[in-house]
Structure formats: C-alpha cells, structure tokens
Amino acid sequence: MNESAAETVMFKDLDLENLPRLQRLKDRYFGTPKEVCIERAHYVTEYLRDHAVRGDSPILRYAKAVHHFLKNKTPLFLDDSLLPGTTTSKYFGAPVYPELTGMLIWPELDTIGTRKDNPMQLSKTDAAALAHDIFPYWMERNILERARSEFKEPSRLKLFEKLVFFIASKPGAVSHTVPFYEKMLDSGLEGIIAEARARQDALGAKDSLNAEQKDQSDFYEAVQIAMDGILLYADNLSREARRLADTEKNADQKQNLLMMAEICQKVPRKPAATFREAVTVIWIGQIAVHAENINMAISPGRVDQLLVRYYENDIATGSLTRKDALDLAGCLWLKLNDNTNLVPLAGEKLFGGAGSVPAVTLGGITPDGKDAVNNVTWLFLRATELLKLRDPNVNARYHHQVNADAYLERVSEVIAETKAIPAFHNDVTAISTLMNQGVSEAHARDYAIIGCVELGCAGRSYDAPSSIILNLIAPLELALYSGKRPITQDEQIGPVTPHPEEMSSFESFWEHFKTQLAFLINEAVELNNNFGLIHQKTMPSPLLSGLFDGPIDNGRDLIFGGARYNSSGATHVGFADTVDSLNAIEQAIFIDKKCTFNELLVALDKNFAGHDELHAYLVGKTPKYGTSHHVARKNAQNLISFLYQTYQSKSNYRGGTYRPAYWTMTNHAGLGQLAGALPNGRKAYRILASGITPVSQAAADLADCLDSVAALKSNEIPGSVAFNLKYSNLTTPEDRKSFSALVKTFFQKGGMQIQFNIMDYEMLIDAMEHADKYQDLIVRVSGYSAYFGDLTPAMKQEIVTRTAYDIKNKKAAAYPSAYKDLLPYE
C-alpha cells in the first residue's frame, strides 16, 4: 500500500474541518459546566417508597424501580449529535445514586456549585429535593448502612472508614464491567425478553416451584421487566425525535431527527442491521446500564470488533461513506463523555479528575487468534486523534506476534498527537494471565479493558476489579511501629509484631511486614464479601444480567455469580515506595549497617531533619525499583508473589477468586499526603509513585526501567497494571519509530501494559502555573486519563516530577533544579 492509500485507510484524509458537527459538539462539551442530575434518584426513590409491591423479591422490586425510571426518563436531544438520548437529564451530568454513594454529597448540597475543586451546578430546587425528599428515604437503606447494621458495625468496617488502610469500593466495583453487546446487537431486546420468558415458562407456575426455582423465576421475570424499560425509553426517544423534527427549521437536523426516530423505533427492540443502528444500540445500551448501575467504568468493550461487519456491509452497499462513519464514531466518543462521577470533596483528593471512565478496546487478536485490526479500528483511532477527549478511555491491544507494524506505528502516532492516549496492552501476557485464571483460550483472546486497565472477558466475566484499594504504605508502617501507624497514633490497628530493633535479619522484618499485610488483606476481603452479601439482598442487577453471557443460562443474576467467570479485584497504592523502602531497610540496616532500626525510626519521626547524611544515603545509595539492582528486583517480585498467593487463596461471595492489580488512579497523591516519611528517603506527606511505576527520578536508565517492570511475573498480576512512562517529546519520524520499537521490546520481554505522557518538564510546569493556557491538556493519571487542569495540586506535582526520558539517548532528562522542592524526597 502506498502512503496515500494508507492515509486514506486510516482516515487521515478527514479532519475536523470536514466534520463541522464534531467540532461544534466538542466546543459545546468543553464549554458546558457539570451539573448534578437527580432524575434517576427521584424516580427510583419514588418507586421504592411509594409504589413497591409488598411481597416482591428484591430482584423484582429493583427491576421495577429501574423500569419506572426508564419509562419516565426524559428523552432528550440537546444538540445535533447523530445519536439519541442522554445518560442524565443534563448536557454534562453527574447522576446521583443514593443507594450507593450518592449520600456522600449531602453535606455539600449548598456549596457544591462553588467548591474549590471540581464544582458542579445544583439548583436550589434539586438540592431541596435531595435533602428533604430523596436522601431521607435512604438513611437506613443505602448499602453502607445496611452492611453496618446487619454485620453489627464490624471492626473491618471501622478500619475502612479510616480510609488510610484500604478502601472497599464495592458499590462502584459492581459497575466495573463490559456488557455483552453482541447479544443486544444480534438478538435485539425482544430476543432477550423471549429467551428469559421461555426459561421462566419452562420452570412452571410460581406456586409449584421450590425456593431455588422461585428465585430463578423471579430472575427471569426481572430481566424481562428491565429490558421492557429500555424499550419504553427507546420508544420515547423515537416519539420525541419525531416531535422535534416537526418544528425543526434546519433541513439537515430535521433529517437527522427523523432518522433517529426511525432507528429508535427499530433498535434496540430488533437486531441491528446497519452501522448507524449498531452504534445506536451500543449507545442506548450504555444509557440503560447506567439506569441500574452507578456510572463508574461501565465499558463498551471491543467496539471495533462489534461494529466491523455493519461497517463493511454498509460501505460495500454504498449506504455509508467513510466520512459519515467518522462523524458517527466521533458522536459516540462525545456521547460517552456526557456524564461524570458525583464525587464529594474528599473524593477529589483520591479520585480527582476522573470522568466515568468507559473503556473501549481496539485491535489485538480475534478469538481464533487472527489479526483483529480492521477498518473500524482505524476509524476509532482517527476519532481519538481528532477529538482528544478524556473519555472514553481508549485502549489499544497489541499482539507483537500477530499485529502488523503498521498498527503499532499508527497507535504510537495517535499517542504522539494526543500526548497521552491510547494506552497499550500486551495481548500475549494478558491472554496467558487470563488463561492462568481459568478462562478459555477463545474467551481470553476476546478480552477487553474495564475502566482504567483491568482485564475482563467482554460480557462473560464479572470481575468487580476495583473492589479493594489497598494502601501498601499502611502495612509497611504497621511493621515499623508494631501494628500502629503514625496517622492513627496510639490505636492498635494490626497484630502486635516485635519492635524492628529486635529483628536480626531483613527476612525477619519481611515476615512481620507480611503479617501486617495479610491482616489488612483479610479485613478488606471480608468486608468486600459482607458488602457483596448486602448487594445480593438489596440491589441485584437484572438489567445488566440480561446483557451478559451466562446469567440467563445459569438462571442467576450477576451479583449471585451468574456470569461465566467470576472474580473480585484488589489494586494497590504505593508499590514502588514500599519496594524501595524494603530495599532501603535491607541495604542500610542489614547489608551496609549504615544505621540501626532505632536510628532510622528517629530520622523518620523527624522527617529527616538533622539527619541529612542518612537521608542522602537512603536517597542516593540504596537500591531502587526500576533499576537492574538485584535487591530491588528480588523485593519487587517477592511483594508481587506474596500478594498474588494471598489474594488467590481467598474466595469472593460469588465463588470467584481475588485478583491483585497495580493501578492507582490519583490515590497515590491523596494517600501520599497522609503518610509520614519513609525509609526510601521520601519525605512526609509527599506524593507516592503511581501504579507499578518506579518512584519519580529513581530510574535514570530507560532500558533498565523497562526491563525491571517487564520482569515482574505477569501471571501473578491478573488484575493488570498501570505503568506510566513519560517522554519529553517525539518530534521526528525516527523518534516515533524508536518509540514503537521500545513498546514492542517491552512487550516481548513480558511487560503487561504501558501508558504515556508525551510532555517535558517545562511544559507541565507551565501548565501548572498557567492553567488557562492548557484547558484541554489530557494526561494519563494512573489508569484513566484526566484533564490536567482538573487535577489536585498534589496530583499535578506527581505528573510533573515523573521521570521524563529522552527517546534519543534513552536516559532520564535533566529535572529543572528550580523545581526540585516538588520531588518526593526533597
């Protein structure tokens, strides 16, 4: 293929000048403030409080509540997008889920619109409705309160509520999934309803059933009710589009509305037949799943694989042009941005800057092992490149033995253009890791990314991958202070392990560290399982279950283990700082005998004030993760192995195992601000390193850094990683070739995932100091992408100080001395 033909295949001949609709929609998106939306909270609460049928099982009650909302949900066409409807009743809305986490904003109802970080508009009327009508109903009923009262305020719940040991984010984790949109596309909702009805009929009349069969019957009925709710919403969309078309003066928009009216009359009721119908099905599916489940990482999955047959057919018949396809692809990308998380103030510190992180996955291989890159892959890569949006979280799968270099180079080019997206995932390690978890080869090959970086078998595995966020600094400090942490002072948190001064070897300290870590894991897992049981009792997911492969065959809701594969995930904050602290203890106390434990603890207590020599030694002379030092590599792998073995020995409430992962969103900045000085020389209250990434400025040699991360055993990281790498720039074609080659080598050596920020220190410092100049600057945080301006000051500092490498000499670029005080050890 010559260069011009390749450019056409990759849609590079089309840009926003040819696509004024996308430019218009993008401008409006960036110019629209966020608003809190109470529509769903209102209707779900109204049904449960005023209309619920006495005697209905929880699954029927919840299905009917969701149906009530979908039936009444306002059908909105707020712009000239090619896709109908909206996730919320606002142009850019943050929906309230009072049964899950919505109550967290109650104290802020008067001030959320003016708060310093991430303000969201909320009218006085809606605030009053929340305060006096909606929230009071949930005071004794939301999931946290139900868990507290049912399990008698267990100690593990109190530990969670301190927030600095682990976070049990079960309510959000339920949404971390990829629906099985193939089913919705192929069967239509009528097909799903018919299947559920046939299964229910086969069970027989309800009064003849035993308890288990009655549960199954209720499940099948609940699926039908939920699906019917989606159909009513689609009907309302169709009617509203037609009504608007009647008065629309603009001929193009009139035609667009009529087309949407026609499409919504057909899909998602019937199977999709055209590219536009298929894209509409995925979009309405996304809206519908949000009617039941909180907007945290509900991910469309492998959209290029889902849509390619419709695209190719329409192109072949001449009913679709490449330009129209790109217009539609761009509309989907923009629509996926129409909602964001409702985050309380403190949440901004821990999860700041996130959207709702719907992940889409492109490329890789097919279930039968062939190259999956197709024309729709190129289409969505071009949409990503042109629009430069935070969401969707675009992920490029890459199989170095199957995918062509042209694909690797094109993804690299898009990263260079957007400076941050997509992220790369290694097909070879991901597939092997999933198969090691018991997933069939065909299903493993069809994996898709959930939310930030997590691995899931699209529509087949229910993974709840962010169930636990565990702070690794906590067990480190518990081991140093015999089961206490400085931040919680004299409270005995963990088991009473000996004072470190009594430990005669590093191995002894490592054992006590593992004791504390195992204690926290056990508490977190038990609490997550408690939450799971409450979820089963109160709010099953019949709508999502109907859009999954497994629950209908098994006669069980997802939350009862109905999916083909089940697991829960635990991610970890502070990996690199913990490894480097273990390295420092081993080297300083037991190998070099530079100090005693007591001397180290005194220095930590003083935040190294008056201990300059020891501090300089710890920073400069102890082994660092991200280098080739054998102590660092040993401790990193030992920590990975211990976490893997411990989690895999635990079962979740759905009969699956726990999967460890290493991505941190912005938790590493927030939790870093609450942790004292560490043995690796990091000063008190400074940021921690992100994800699986080495500590900022600790790994000067790029090849060593890549090798040390790739050397971690991927089969022991089934939840995946976020590995952040920063390059100062990629200006020349040679730079980009070199960039692609490094990704390929990293994956050949076993690296799982890698994501980039292509920006130098100076630019980031300028963005930190002149936010108005960089309003749409996207950065990779640790997993998801965020607009730099939305991040907290601590998180901005973390991104600034991350090691930037020069692609030409493969060494760390010089960090600007004027900003050294931002570094974690200064």
Next chain:
Amino acid sequence: MLSRFMEELVNILLIRRFRMNLLAQKLNDALSAEITEEGFKLLLKGMALFALIDSDFRKNLKDFNGRYLFKTIDGPINVAVTCRNGKMSVYEKTLEHYNVRVDFKDYKAVVDFLTDPDLDVLDQMLNQKLKFSGNLNYLYKFGYMARHLMVQLGIAA
C-alpha cells in the same frame, strides 16, 4: 388592608432578619473565641433557634427522629442533640442510645466541620480529625444542616 398586611410582613421579615443577624454575630463570636463546650452548644442552640424562625430549615426536622452525641477526644465537649416532632433540642449529657456518635479530635475539628467549605465529613475522616460510630448518614444530614445554617447566616461560603 393590603398596606397593613405588607407592613406586618415587613415587620416579620425585619424581626427575622434581626434575629438572624444576632444569631450570626453570636455564632461568629463563639467560633472565633477560644471557648469550647459553650461555643459548640451555642451553635447547636442556634440551629434549634434557626429551625423556629426559618421555614426552609424546619423541613430538615419534619418527620425526622435523630439522636446525636458529640464529643471531643481531647476535652470538654459532650453534647447531645435530639430531633423529634419537628423540634431540635440540645442537652449537656451523654446519650446511651444514639443514631450516630461523633468524636472530634479537638475543638478546631468541630469548627472546621461546621464552617470550612473546603472540608467535608470524608475529608475529616481521611485526616483522622473525627471518629464516629453509628449511622454515617445521620452525620451527613447534620453536616448539611450545619453548613446550610452557616451559609444562610453568611458565616461559611
């Protein structure tokens, strides 16, 4: 007739405004002074008074039964608040049965909880400035009521 009605209405509004100003002044004094239990009690009593003079605020108490116990870990605050039958009452005593008990680290944590728009309940939990036992939703509701009062009185942003 109309002018008389308007005159009465203005009088009511002025008295309400006067009482609110008085309350705001007292609360400002209490929150800025180095007093502890008295200031906190005044603040709670201010909320009870505000419920009497502000119909919007009264909606928070409608059909609401809540029992709160507030303490400070380092010292003197030990105050109970009950909400029942649309009224809010403040006592200097310990409640055995409460919906939520809050132990603030110190008096500053109390003041921050009530007045700092950049701190929320979770933030204070994150910074270990308060501990609680019981139903956290009651604390969220109380946080809203307190913040609402402060906003109405112009004490918080």
